[in-house]
Amino acid sequence: xITLNLKNATTAIVLVLSLSCASVSxxxxxTSFLNHLxxxxxVQYVVTPDQDHQSLIxxxxxxKKSIHVGIFGISSQQIADGxxxxxxxxxxxxxxxxxxxxxxxxxSAIIAQLNAAKIKVVTASDxxxxxxxxxxxxxxxxxxxSTMNFITRSSEMRDMGVFVxxxxxxxxxxxxxxxxxxxAANHGNFTPELTQPNLVWSPINSEAKLSALIDxxxxxxxIWIENMGQPTIQxxxxxxxxxxxKVRLLTSQCGMSKPPAAAFANLKQLMDxxxxxxxxxxxxxxxxxxIHAKTINVDHQTLFLGxxxxxxxxxxxxxxLGIIFENAQIQAQMSELxxxxxxxxxxxxxxxxxxxxxxxxxDIPLN
Numbered sequence: 001x002i003t004l005n006l007k008n009a010t011t012a013i014v015l016v017l018s019l020s021c022a023s024v025s026x027x028x029x030x031t032s033f034l035n036h037l038x039x040x041x042x043v044q045y046v047v048t049p050d051q052d053h054q055s056l057i058x059x060x061x062x063x064k065k066s067i068h069v070g071i072f073g074i075s076s077q078q079i080a081d082g083x084x085x086x087x088x089x090x091x092x093x094x095x096x097x098x099x100x101x102x103x104x105x106x107x108s109a110i111i112a113q114l115n116a117a118k119i120k121v122v123t124a125s126d127x128x129x130x131x132x133x134x135x136x137x138x139x140x141x142x143x144x145x146s147t148m149n150f151i152t153r154s155s156e157m158r159d160m161g162v163f164v165x166x167x168x169x170x171x172x173x174x175x176x177x178x179x180x181x182x183x184a185a186n187h188g189n190f191t192p193e194l195t196q197p198n199l200v201w202s203p204i205n206s207e208a209k210l211s212a213l214i215d216x217x218x219x220x221x222x223i224w225i226e227n228m229g230q231p232t233i234q235x236x237x238x239x240x241x242x243x244x245x246k247v248r249l250l251t252s253q254c255g256m257s258k259p260p261a262a263a264f265a266n267l268k269q270l271m272d273x274x275x276x277x278x279x280x281x282x283x284x285x286x287x288x289x290x291i292h293a294k295t296i297n298v299d300h301q302t303l304f305l306g307x308x309x310x311x312x313x314x315x316x317x318x319x320x321l322g323i324i325f326e327n328a329q330i331q332a333q334m335s336e337l338x339x340x341x342x343x344x345x346x347x348x349x350x351x352x353x354x355x356x357x358x359x360x361x362x363d364i365p366l367n
Contacts, residue, residue, distance in 0.1 A: 033197040033209065034216055034302065037325055040198075044163040045330045046146070047337065048154040049286050056150075057082040059138050059163065068177050069095040069136040070321070072149050072307070073107065079150040080110050084117040093119045096180055098131045122181060124319065127189030128203070131180070132314065133321040134161070134307045135173060143170045145199075145323045147293045147305055156359060158224060158280075158289040158341060160305055162323065162330070172196040173321070180319065189319075202320035206308050210296070210315070211236040213324060217298045222338050223249045224293040227309035228266040230316070241274040250341055252291045253279035253348070254356030264352035271348065278345035282358045288344050290358055294322070297334055302326050 046055045053076065060067060060082040067086055074080065074097065087093045095114065102108045102123075114121050124131030134146045146161025148154065164170075175192045183190055191204050200209045207230065214221060214236035221240055228234070228251075240247050249270065255263045271277050284290035296304040306322015308314050 034212065034324070036197040037302075038166055038168065038196075038198055040162065040164045040166060040325050040327055042142070042163070042165040043327060043330070045160065045333060046144075046162070047160045047333070048148060048157055049289050050337070053078060053150075053154055055163075056136075056144065059136070059142070059144060060086050063089075063091045063138045065139045066092045067094070067136055067138055068140075068174065069093070069097075070131065070133040070177055070180070070319075071095065071101075071136075072098045072130065072132045072134060073100050074110050074114075074150040075107050075152050076150045076154070077110070077152075080113055083114065083119060087117050087119050094177075094181075095119060095121045096124050096131060096177065096184065097121055098124045099126075100130070122184045125180060125183035125187055125189060127183055127187050128319040129313055129317040131319040132202075132307050133319055135321050137170060137173055137177070140174060141165060141170060143173050145169075145173075145306060145321060147295070147307060149292075153359060155286055156284040156289055157292045158337075159292050160295070160334075162305065162325075164323075166198075168196050169198060169323070172199055176201065176321075198323050198325055200304065200306055200308065200320075200322035200324060202308055202314060202318050203316050206315045206320060206322070207232050209324065210304065210308070210310070213296060213298055213302060213304055214240055216302065217243075217245045217247075219245060219299050220297075221245055221247045221299075222297040222335070223247075224291055224295045224338070224341075225249060225251055225310055226255060226292055226294065227263065227311040227314065228270070230310050230312045230314070233310045233315070234266070234269065237270060237275055238273045246276075247274070248276045248342070249278075250291060250338065250345055251277070251279055252282065252284070252358060253346065254282035254353060254358040260353040260356055264349075267348060277348045278342060279348050280341065280345050282356055284359055289341070291341070295334065297331065297338065300331055300335060303331055303334065 063086050137143045142165050144163050148159035179192050211232045217240050267277050304324045308320040308322050
């Protein structure tokens with residue numbers, strides 16, 4: 001015979017229900033931003049190597065008052081000439097550039113040209129491990145958010161970005177830009193309040209937003225990425241596989257940012273969990289580009305692209321910027337490009353590569 005203590009049973013039921021509600025509330029809070037994504041206004045999608053940087057130059061040429069740039073690396077003379085031409089028309093040009101911009105003679109020469117043209121070039125704060133964002137804002141009205149640096153080898157790199165005019169997006173980017181001007185002067189890492197649902201910022205909310213995006217997947221996840229290893233992202237992908245979500249990840253067989261063995265360990269972990277991982281052969285060419293893009297395509301509906309790699313440094317310590325959005329036309333283009341790259345990729349090796357040379361001549365940022 002079992003004696004039931006109704007008081008204790010009621011307490012237990014209330015406790016279980018409370019914990020369940022708390023769990024649901026936490027999950028809802030974490031993913032609520034996905035329910036408030038703004039449709040992108042006046043959106044334009046740019047892809048390399050299928051396109052060159054002409055769209056960026058056209059944007060510089062359209063500027064009437066100002067250009068604000070946050071960038072990791074500049075080695076393109078075309079980009080420099082476009083910014084100088086804008087300055088010569090009377091446009092105010094402000095650049096926050098990572099210290100990488102002066103880390104070799106060619107990049108230093110580009111910065112010297114910009115300085116000679118009286119363009120304000122500020123070295124980013126050492127309060128961040130790197131300032132790796134790849135963006136600019138035209139006339140405080142039109143923003144470009146991307147995965148691409150201003151480099152000479154864009155014809156061999158899979159990269160992409162979007163132009164948008166959403167006032168809330170532009171305003172938040174400018175707020176962080178102005179804050180980072182102060183950070184550069186004070187060796188700080190302050191970030192102002194972030195409220196825009198589409199934007200993804202490191203080191204503030206990338207971990208939460210990207211893992212929530214992955215957690216929202218019901219059928220498929222397709223990723224272009226250069227670097228992996230951030231624990232929360234790895235666990236989110238593991239959980240997605242556990243939900244029977246088909247997860248595919250496309251990178252390069254020969255990466256530039258980490259030794260082959262280090263990069264292999266993070267990818268091998270995902271392969272063992274059931275993620276389909278393939279790599280682009282090397283050295284890169286126009287038809288078989290190096291994977292520098294950082295993107296997520298969830299259920300062929302919700303997209304992320306930005307400067308964030310899925311490494312701990314990129315997610316938790318660097319200044320990075322990305323964007324999450326829904327756009328059927330861009331999604332279709334991204335999916336078509338993904339399948340194109342997937343077809344020319346190869347199975348990832350069973351053991352790390354001993355040596356590799358991703359490009360015939362390395363003169364590009366390593367992140």
